[in-house]
Amino acid sequence: DIQMTQSPSSLSASIGDRVTLTCRASQSISTYLNWYQQKPGKAPKLLIYAASTLQSGVPSRFSGSGSGTDFTLTISNLQPEDFATYSCQHSYIVPYTFGQGTKLEI
Amino acid sequence: QVQLVESGGGVVQPGRSLRLSCAASGFTFSSYDMHWVRQAPGKGLEWVAVISYDGSKKYYADSVKGRFTISRDNSKNTLYLQMNSLRGEDTAVYHCAKNHRTTFNTFDIWGQGTMVTVSS
Numbered sequence: 001d002i003q004m005t006q007s008p009s010s011l012s013a014s015i016g017d018r019v020t021l022t023c024r025a026s027q028s029i030s031t032y033l034n035w036y037q038q039k040p041g042k043a044p045k046l047l048i049y050a051a052s053t054l055q056s057g058v059p060s061r062f063s064g065s066g067s068g069t070d071f072t073l074t075i076s077n078l079q080p081e082d083f084a085t086y087s088c089q090h091s092y093i094v095p096y097t098f099g100q101g102t103k104l105e106i
Numbered sequence: 107q108v109q110l111v112e113s114g115g116g117v118v119q120p121g122r123s124l125r126l127s128c129a130a131s132g133f134t135f136s137s138y139d140m141h142w143v144r145q146a147p148g149k150g151l152e153w154v155a156v157i158s159y160d161g162s163k164k165y166y167a168d169s170v171k172g173r174f175t176i177s178r179d180n181s182k183n184t185l186y187l188q189m190n191s192l193r194g195e196d197t198a199v200y201h202c203a204k205n206h207r208t209t210f211n212t213f214d215i216w217g218q219g220t221m222v223t224v225s226s
Contacts, residue, residue: 001168034209034212034213036151036213038151042218043219044151044201044216044218045216046213049206050211053209055214087150087151089151089153089212089213091209091210091212093167094165095153095167096141096153096155096156097153098150098152101150
């Protein structure tokens with residue numbers, strides 16, 4: 001199975017900051033990488049798919065990059081509603097594993 | 107609007123069975139692969155199973171293979187997860203998720219989830 005490792009596990013930031021979250025795959029997955037945002041008690045929300053494509057309706061302050069094994073999610077100009085947990089997920093081959101998540105805190 | 111609503115969760119003893127349902131609306135259910143994803147309390151997300159749009163192909167995580175069965179009824183716009191021989195480690199919120207319209211194995215619409223607790 002492909003293992004997905006996210007870093008850091010938690011991150012403190014302030015409104016207006018720019019933050020970068022990292023996701024590493026245990027083997028090359030090309031650009032078969034998705035990012036989700038999850039708030040407590042809520043379902044996850046797709047932000048970025050295919051490593052860098054913004055899902056419809058997601059603000060442009062979210063961006064993704066990377067290919068192969070190393071990927072990043074960048075959030076510019078942090079807004080209050082962005083404080084949540086972010087998870088990466090590969091869609092390369094079964095099983096479609098997730099990272100353990102990065103909790104973004106104020 | 108596009109919506110997925112899960113039901114069927116509850117408290118069940120180890121070794122027993124439970125069937126989850128996911129009612130879909132707002133999109134052409136029969137055109138999309140569908141997934142189950144779970145999240146144990148305080149843990150990360152875990153992909154469980156996928157079924158193709160026509161039900162002909164099914165894949166499972168190793169942790170549930172041989173115990174869980176994913177199925178669908180396109181005439182009822184409903185996805186199912188039959189869970190047998192339940193274990194404590196199956197305790198989680200179970201979400202159904204719709205496959206993205208252009209990208210395989212990417213989950214663009216999620217249900218709110220149904221809680222399954224396996225405990226004696």
